[in-house]
Structures are given as structure tokens and as C-alpha cells.
Amino acid sequence: MLNGGDQALDADAAIISIRGLKTQFDSVVIHDDLDLDLMRGEILGVVGGSGTGKSVLMRAIIGLKRPTAGTVRVFGEDFYRVGEAGRLAIERRWGVLFQGGALFSSLTVAQNVMAPIREHLNVSDKLAEEMAALKISMAGLPPDAGAKYPSELSGGMRKRAGLARALALDPEIVFLDEPTAGLDPIGAAQFDELIVNLKNSLGLTVFMVTHDLDSLYADCDRIAVLAENRVIEIGPLEEVRRADHAWIREYFAGPRGRAAGMSHA
Amino acid sequence: MAAAFSFETRDDIWRLRVSGEWRARFLGDIDEDLRKFQADSVGHDLIIDLDDLTGLDTAGAMVLQRVMRACTARTTASHFRGGSRAHRALIEHVEPHLQPCPVEPPWRDPFLLLLNRLGRGAYGAYISGIKILSFIGVVVTTLARVARDPKRLRVTSIAHHMEEAGLDAMPIIGLVSFLVGAVVAYMGAKTLKIFNAEIFTVELVGLSVLREFGVLLAAILLAGRSGSAFTAQIGSMKIREEIDAMRTLGLDPIEVLVLPRTIALVLMTPILAFLAAMLGLIGGGLVAAQALDVSPVLFLARMEESITISNFWAGIIKAPFFAFIIAVVGCFQGMEVEGSAESLGQRTTLSVVQSLFLVIVIDAFFAMFYLEIDF
Known part of the structure; x- marks a missing residue:
């Protein structure tokens, strides 16, 4: 592995493992007794119908929604029990791309990418700028995008800028919330390609919440299906789509599922 | 182990040996010295030896490419040598992305900006006055x-x-x-x-x-x-x-x-x-x-x-x-x-x-x- 070479973990090790997760909003239970493993070096796609808690699951892992019960182990440590310093150390090792990019609107793209670098690394402004320029270019943006404000960018460019910021600290895990939502088909396909490229060249582990069937076919090594408050099926696409569950059948055998399957066959 | 480097010059060939972990969090310590080396080595043939490298991320690969590029701009014999395949691949991967990008929007004359704001403000007030009046008109007719x-x-x-x-x-x-x-x-x-x-x-x-x-x-x-x-x-x-x-x-x-x-x-x-x-x-x-x-x-x-x-x-x-x-x-x-x-x-x-x-x-x-x- 390029990243985390010092961890010397074997390829099968779970980088994130969730056991018995329960989340709820007031009395509405979103997940109950949910188990999920994210393996090092894979792209895991999380799918499910509206309201099954895909985004909530992601937020529970990254610490934005505290679970009512269960454990979230990240890099072998219990994320909700390691204390402030341990949490910060973990957070520096992952990057998150929110749905709309979530760029800071008062900063330019380059300043957005430099924000985590300046905060967490002891580097000179010059080096920080070089690192930001590298990430911006790697995310597929032209150099002149660096001086632009988020409001001057298109939706697709905003997502790329968000990805550049998520990659700023060379994370081992990247969380993507609906990365292709709101992009036109060409932009979405390019973004899929970018994710696979980055994963291959940087050795990233990717946790991706998505609706997009094309993304699933193009990107994901494994797919987890959320329904009935838990993960009802997880595995490679071919296995999952053969599973005997009403929602899964409808999802993959519906007209969109068939079309996406054919174009990637 | 933090990032470190040493260098020697022999027969006008400069050799940079990098060791340790060239990761973003360690680069701050060596960046200044490395820039000095980069300035000095320009115009010479440079070999960057990766054998002792134990860790590398994109930031580390980027600074190595930066040093290399400063030399290859003038000479053709400079190159990387040794190192693991993964490290070499990463260094190669960042190569096309080594372009500077502007951080701040282009500078504008503050006096002109002031005039600009003043003009926009006055015009905006005028327009919104008219708009409010016409809105009142619409409300009254309705x-x-x-x-x-x-x-x-x-x-x-x-x-x-x-x-x-x-x-x-x-x-x-x-x-x-x-x-x-x-x-x-x-x-x-x-x-x-x-x-x-x-x-x-x-x-x-x-x-x-x-x-x-x-x-x-x-x-x-x-x-x-x-x-x-x-x-x-x-x-x-x-x-x-x-x-x-x-x-x-x-x-x-x-x-x-x-x-x-x-x-x-x-x-x-x-x-x-x-x-x-x-x-x-x-x-x-x-x-x-x-x-x-x-x-x-x-x-x-x-x-x-x-x-x-x-x-x-x-x-x-x-x-x-x-x-x-x-x-x-x-x-x-x-x-x-x-x-x-x-x-x-x-x-x-x-x-x-x-x-x-x-x-x-x-x-x-x-x-x-x-x-x-x-x-």
C-alpha cells in the first residue's frame, strides 16, 4: 500500500468495522443492529431506497450523528470512545465529500483546499499552495479554478473542488455522499472515472453512498444494500443482484437497472 | 520516521538520497533546506535515489518531482533511481499535476473597488426604490x-x-x-x-x-x-x-x-x-x-x-x-x-x-x- 504502508495490514483487514449499530432520531429508529465492514483498498457502494439511512450511516461513521448503541471501529480504534485526541488523529486520516461539495463560500477553491493543510500540517505557505495546486489538478480542475469562489463554479466543478479538499491531507479513506447526484451523465461518468483512477493511484479506500446505478457498475468493488434498518446484502455486484429480496430485485431488474447493467456488461 | 535527505556531488553529477517517510506532515521540517538544494542543483545532472524511502504520499511525491523538474528543465540526464514500484508509480502519477495555480482572485485597485461599490450601491438603491414603488402599485391594484x-x-x-x-x-x-x-x-x-x-x-x-x-x-x-x-x-x-x-x-x-x-x-x-x-x-x-x-x-x-x-x-x-x-x-x-x-x-x-x-x-x-x- 502506498498509504498507510506503516500500518502493514493485510489486504483483508477491515479498515472500518461497525457492529450492532443503532441510530435513531427521537423515537424513529434508522438503523438497528447493523453490521458492516469496509475493507482496505476497496470501493464500497452503499445503496438503498429513500429514507433507509444511507447518509445517516455515513454520518454515524464520521462522527456527525452519534449512534444510540453499537461500535464503530476505525483503524482498529473505537471511534466514539478514543477521546478527543484519538478522534482528531482518526479524522485526519479520512476525507469527506459532501453532496453539494460543502465548500466554504467565503474562500476561493485553493484557499478551501489549503484550509485543512494549514490547520493540521506545519508547512510554509508556499508548500501549502503547491500541495493545494496538486490536489486541485488531481481532482481534474484547471489551474485557474484555484482563484475562483465556489459561487462561480458549476455543480460538477464544485464537487471536484470538494474532492480536492477531501484529498488535501492524503487520506486513507474517502467518504463520498452521492458523488454523481446532480451531475449530467457526461460529468457523472467523468467523476466515476476520476474516483476509480484516484483509488488506484493513491490506494484509497472509498465509502460511497449512491443512487446512481452506473456508478455502482463502474466504480464499486462491493455493494451494501440497506433496508429494514440494516445491511440486508453485501458483496460483489454480481452476487448482490442475484439476492432474493423484493427491493433488490426491483432495483436491478427495473428498466434503469437493466439499462445500466447492459451498458457495463 | 521523519523525512530526511542527504546529497553528494561527484563528477558534476548530483545525487540526492532521500530517506524516511516523505509524507505531508513531515515535509514542513525539510522544505526550506530542500528548496535551497533545489536552487543549487539547477543546471546539474541530478539523480534522486529512492532506495531508503519508507513512506510516500502525494505531497512527498510532489516535492520530489519539483526538485527533479527544476533540473530536467536544463539537462536530460537527470532521473529517479531505485525505490519500490509503488513509490515510483506515485511519483509518476503526480508528474502531470505539477502546475501552479493562483490562490487569490486577481488584485484590483482598492480605490476603483470603492468607486465600484459606491456606484453599485447608489444604483441599487435607486432600482430597489423603483421596485418597491411598483410593488406597492401592484399590491394596491390587486x-x-x-x-x-x-x-x-x-x-x-x-x-x-x-x-x-x-x-x-x-x-x-x-x-x-x-x-x-x-x-x-x-x-x-x-x-x-x-x-x-x-x-x-x-x-x-x-x-x-x-x-x-x-x-x-x-x-x-x-x-x-x-x-x-x-x-x-x-x-x-x-x-x-x-x-x-x-x-x-x-x-x-x-x-x-x-x-x-x-x-x-x-x-x-x-x-x-x-x-x-x-x-x-x-x-x-x-x-x-x-x-x-x-x-x-x-x-x-x-x-x-x-x-x-x-x-x-x-x-x-x-x-x-x-x-x-x-x-x-x-x-x-x-x-x-x-x-x-x-x-x-x-x-x-x-x-x-x-x-x-x-x-x-x-x-x-x-x-x-x-x-x-x-x-
Whole structure:
């Protein structure tokens, strides 16, 4: 592995493992007794119908929604029990791309990418700028995008800028919330390609919440299906789509599922 | 292990040996020395030896490429040697991405920016003045149309807004007026004592509360509380394209949204102003009883004798005008919201500022008018 070479973990090790997760909003239970493993070096796609808690699951892992019960182990440590310093150390090792990019609107793209670098690394402004320029270019943006404000960018460019910021600290895990939502088909396909490229060249582990069937076919090594408050099926696409569950059948055998399957066959 | 490097020169070939972990968090320590080396090595053949490298991330690969590129720009024999395949692959991967990018928007002359803002501000004020006037025109014509066909009046909606914007505002308006009445009485008593004229506190409280403070406080609180709520409600409907949907369905947003709010506020504000005036008087009366030994009975008697009912009307007449302007500005700013939540916030602020400003301006006009007609 390029990243985390010092961890010397074997390829099968779970980088994130969730056991018995329960989340709820007031009395509405979103997940109950949910188990999920994210393996090092894979792209895991999380799918499910509206309201099954895909985004909530992601937020529970990254610490934005505290679970009512269960454990979230990240890099072998219990994320909700390691204390402030341990949490910060973990957070520096992952990057998150929110749905709309979530760029800071008062900063330019380059300043957005430099924000985590300046905060967490002891580097000179010059080096920080070089690192930001590298990430911006790697995310597929032209150099002149660096001086632009988020409001001057298109939706697709905003997502790329968000990805550049998520990659700023060379994370081992990247969380993507609906990365292709709101992009036109060409932009979405390019973004899929970018994710696979980055994963291959940087050795990233990717946790991706998505609706997009094309993304699933193009990107994901494994797919987890959320329904009935838990993960009802997880595995490679071919296995999952053969599973005997009403929602899964409808999802993959519906007209969109068939079309996406054919174009990637 | 942190990042480190050493170098030697032999037969005009420079050899850079890098060791340890070249990761972002360690680069800060060596960056300055490395830049020095980079400047010195330019023009020589450079070999970067990766054999002792134990860790590498994109930032590390980037600085190595930067050093290499400075040399290859002049010579052709420079190259990387050794190292693991993964490290070499990463170094190769970052190569095409080594282009500087601007961080800040291009510099502009601050004086020109100032002029620019001034011009835009003035022009914006002019335009928004015209827009508000035309909006008022639309509201009035819509009102006239609805008046001819009264069943178009949305009574439920009016009642709802009367409750929300009027009734629910009573506690806060009452409390604030009570306190202001008390403060006026207290200040008056203190100052008038110097001239042994404490009893005139009654006139001071009576006149100021009835003519100005009651209605003005009600208007100020309504602008902050209900005007901004109108902007926020209509603005968020604008963002969710509800207003557009209404138009396509043949519903007039002015008739459905703006009129009920305006009518409700115009009906409720005189009541609120009345409440404010009464509580202001009670506040003043209590302080008078406490600090001046003017009993409530005496206070009322003195008021009856020295303050005519016209003072009360002078205050209350202004209420519907204030209400109209607050409601119209609130709704107008709501309709002006575009797309983003940021715009909603700006418009809500603007709505409060503009309606307060206009309320005070109208109040000043009333004062001049009353002075002229000796009311």
C-alpha cells in the first residue's frame, strides 16, 4: 500500500468495522443492529431506497450523528470512545465529500483546499499552495479554478473542488455522499472515472453512498444494500443482484437497472 | 520516521538520497533546506535515489518531482533511481499535476473597488426604490381588484396571519412598552425635579407614549418579528419554486400571499399600538406612584385634564401606515430572494433594515404634518 504502508495490514483487514449499530432520531429508529465492514483498498457502494439511512450511516461513521448503541471501529480504534485526541488523529486520516461539495463560500477553491493543510500540517505557505495546486489538478480542475469562489463554479466543478479538499491531507479513506447526484451523465461518468483512477493511484479506500446505478457498475468493488434498518446484502455486484429480496430485485431488474447493467456488461 | 535527505556531488553529477517517510506532515521540517538544494542543483545532472524511502504520499511525491523538474528543465540526464514500484508509480502519477495555480482572485485597485461599490450601491438603491414603488402599485391594484370581488379574499389566511403576526406579538410588545413607559417616567422625574416640576412627568409620559412611543415600539417590534418572518416565509417558498408553481397554476402570489399578510398586519397593528400605549402609560404611572408619590388616581386625573384625546389619535392613526409599509417591504424582499439560502438571509436582514428606516421616515413626515396643521 502506498498509504498507510506503516500500518502493514493485510489486504483483508477491515479498515472500518461497525457492529450492532443503532441510530435513531427521537423515537424513529434508522438503523438497528447493523453490521458492516469496509475493507482496505476497496470501493464500497452503499445503496438503498429513500429514507433507509444511507447518509445517516455515513454520518454515524464520521462522527456527525452519534449512534444510540453499537461500535464503530476505525483503524482498529473505537471511534466514539478514543477521546478527543484519538478522534482528531482518526479524522485526519479520512476525507469527506459532501453532496453539494460543502465548500466554504467565503474562500476561493485553493484557499478551501489549503484550509485543512494549514490547520493540521506545519508547512510554509508556499508548500501549502503547491500541495493545494496538486490536489486541485488531481481532482481534474484547471489551474485557474484555484482563484475562483465556489459561487462561480458549476455543480460538477464544485464537487471536484470538494474532492480536492477531501484529498488535501492524503487520506486513507474517502467518504463520498452521492458523488454523481446532480451531475449530467457526461460529468457523472467523468467523476466515476476520476474516483476509480484516484483509488488506484493513491490506494484509497472509498465509502460511497449512491443512487446512481452506473456508478455502482463502474466504480464499486462491493455493494451494501440497506433496508429494514440494516445491511440486508453485501458483496460483489454480481452476487448482490442475484439476492432474493423484493427491493433488490426491483432495483436491478427495473428498466434503469437493466439499462445500466447492459451498458457495463 | 521523519523525512530526511542527504546529497553528494561527484563528477558534476548530483545525487540526492532521500530517506524516511516523505509524507505531508513531515515535509514542513525539510522544505526550506530542500528548496535551497533545489536552487543549487539547477543546471546539474541530478539523480534522486529512492532506495531508503519508507513512506510516500502525494505531497512527498510532489516535492520530489519539483526538485527533479527544476533540473530536467536544463539537462536530460537527470532521473529517479531505485525505490519500490509503488513509490515510483506515485511519483509518476503526480508528474502531470505539477502546475501552479493562483490562490487569490486577481488584485484590483482598492480605490476603483470603492468607486465600484459606491456606484453599485447608489444604483441599487435607486432600482430597489423603483421596485418597491411598483410593488406597492401592484399590491394596491390587486387590493382594488379583490375589493370588487370580495369572495377572492382569503379570510382563513388573513385570520391565520392576524394570529401569528398580531396576537402572538402581544406579550413582547406589551412588555417592552411597559418598560419604556417606566424608563421615560423615571428619566422625566429625575430631570424635572431640578425645576421642582415633577408633576409634569404625567404630561411627559402621556404625550410621548400616546403620540410616539406606543405606535413606534409596536412598529419596530413588528418589523423585526413579523416583517422578517414574511420575508423568510415567502423567500423560502421562492427558493423551493413554490411561487413559480403558483403562477403556472393560475394563482396570483400577490393575491394569495401578499394581500392576506398585508391586510392582517394593517388590521392588527392599531390594536397592538393601543396595547403598547396603554401599557406604556401603566409603566409610567407605576414609576410615578413609586418615585413621585403621585397616586394612580392623581395621575389619571392630571392626564384627563392636560392631555386631550387628539394625542391618542395622533399616535394610533399612524399604525396602519406603518403596518402597510412593514408588510409590503417584508413581502417584497421575500419575492426578491433568488436561489440560495444566502440570498434569503441577506433579504431578511434588508427587509428589517428597510422597513425600520421607512417607518421612521414616515413617522418624521407625520410629525411635520401634525406641526403644520397644529394637531
